Amino acid sequence: MKRNVLKLIAPVILLAPIALGLASDPPATLAPDTQAAWDSLKKLAGDWEGDASGNKANVTYRVTANGNTVMETLFPGTPHEMISMYHLDGAQLVMTHYCAAGNQPHLVLDTKSSKPRYLVLSFAGGSNLNPEKDGHIHSGRLKIIDDNRVEGEWDFWENGQLGHTMKFVMTRRR
DSSP states (O other): OHHHHHHHHHHHHHHHHHHHHHHTOOOOOOOHHHHHHHHHHHTTOEEEEEEETTEEEEEEEEEETTTTEEEEEESTTSTTOEEEEEEEETTEEEEEEEOTTSOEEEEEEOTTTOBTTEEEEEEEEEESOOTTTSOEEEEEEEEEEETTEEEEEEEEEETTEEEEEEEEEEEEOO
16 A cells, blocks of 8 residues: 555655756746836826827826736727736836737837837837838837826838837826
């Protein structure tokens, strides 16, 4: 009986250190500016209102997924509602924009151009788009002025070049 039990648990005992080693990989270490940018994004949680290139705009930020994702909802409740999801991917801060144009550009934090409260995001691919011809958000800059004011500029590309820049000037509503 003891021999049969040992036969059953021996592989578990032998493989446990390997399994524990794989399960306990340390999280990726973030550069201080990436961590600060991520923390700044999470502090945007709430409702915002203001101007988007001459039009009234509302934006909502929500921290979700146990603090691992920031969801930005542009123009909530309108036919042009769009969602952007920010999260950490290893040591990178990334964003996927779910656009009313029907595509999903993927952007990454440009750590060389960014500061903790000035985030520069650069195009890194996407789905449902050919960047050489399809219109899409290609880059952006998010300036967190203080806890109640934020400005954003989002560059929309068409036919492989800058088509226009949408500027958001937002104030925290609550």
